[in-house]
Amino acid sequence: MKESHYVEKKLYSISEKQIEIGDFFISTTLLTNEFVMEMVNALKIENGKGGAYIIFNEFNPSLPIQWNQDMQCYRIKKGYKDHPVCGITWQGALLIAFLVGGRLPFELEWEACATSGDLKKKYPWGDEEPSAQLANYGEHIGSTTPVKRYPPNEWGLYDMAGSAEEWCMDWYYPDHFYTAHQSIPGVHRYGEKTVKGGSWNKGAKRLQCTSRRGKWYRIGTVGIGARILWDSQPMEVIPWLRTATTATHI
């Protein structure tokens, strides 16, 4: 959270359209367990009220952030402070980002960052096939790894492939990429948000920069985390939060 990379405005050719993105800062690392835990403790957020969590999944015993009854606060399992937070919901990730003046990346922004501005790159490091030295994936390790464990990409961004997948702002439609920037008409909201980047427990194919899938925005899984982006010209994030909490399924 202490380091970010500035991304200049640039035009990208997408489906015969020119789309300009940029003029933002993006965190060089994924959001960590320590950062989320400290924020939730400091704000005394009732995360698990009524048996259902809001920000992160505190009910799965295998996840690192757990409620400590004796201390009446959240604590992190030993050794996981500097690991990317997993089990975080989309709305939880956006709320944390919002609280520090940022938001989540849109899918196109995320891909631009993963490829260091060259969307033709297959992986963040180039076209070389993945290995256990380049990224944490495919159960080679069996869990997330500390941020900055693997080499960064050209822009200095770590874990753009592997360790934890990353929530994006966009609603996910299987047939349409970059939905937020494409103004896709006539499609419904099916309750899934786009996730990118692959993770410790997913296969090599998920590491490809164009790989994408959808996940229910209310769920916090063992392999999905988040990265924060700050617009130079701050956008209004509150409507996105409101959308998430009132989304209906058609």
Added chain:
Amino acid sequence: MRCPFMILSHHRSGSNFVHDLVQAHPRYECISEPFSMHSGIFRDIDLVPWLAEEFDDTVLHPYLTSYPETIQFLQNLRDFLVSPYKDHARGMKETMLFEKLGWVNAYVPDLKIVFLVRDPRAVVHSIVNRAMYRLWNYSGKIPVYMHQYYPEEVIPVTPAQLSTWSWKIRIGLAYEMLNLFDYTVVRLEDIVVHPEDHLPALMDFLGDEMTDAQWTFFHNSHHQTRGKAYSTRRSIEEVLNSWKEGLSHDNRQYIESHLREEMVRLGYL
């Protein structure tokens, strides 16, 4: 529109593997254990039966009345399961809910069930070997259930005995209630040994064909053992045979004598 589905299995039966295998299909999305791993209440009421007639469309079940956040979560979950994109399908996998299947049928009436089973000797060995009986509080749940429904039986004490009874109780409950659903029974061993027959059959039950991505996932999963307790990467040898060396003679005898009827029914004896 495709029916929602549930992969139901006892703990340590390969449900993560089948979950990921199904989800490797580009049109299938599966939520892993929304009741037992995404809620703060269902592990506490494991093996407390919920009946179909207790279902209520507003509060879902009387027990939930004081948990409005959980009611909302479960209502959202149901909406999510029954509203897939175009010709896609959505489902969940669970290792609990055996005693709540009547209620589940009222909660999501069109739910299809893939009932996944594994040789109980392998299941018990895995649970004991990884001390998973603590996570699931078998010593707190199993004796209470047995006192009510198996009053003539000697209450199990050791982890292997508790795990044996957990399997017996849950598999018995499943067979009592599965006829409420469109269901299929899948043996993990069959998938692993004869994937060419059993994987297409599994996907056919769900209404689709196996894809190349699923075959790739399958072959990668069994190439070698990797990862930790919940990894889907296990060698075929480990899946099929690790219990044979790890399970003590006494525990094997206990399992085979107490589960004889179920094991014969499922082809394990």
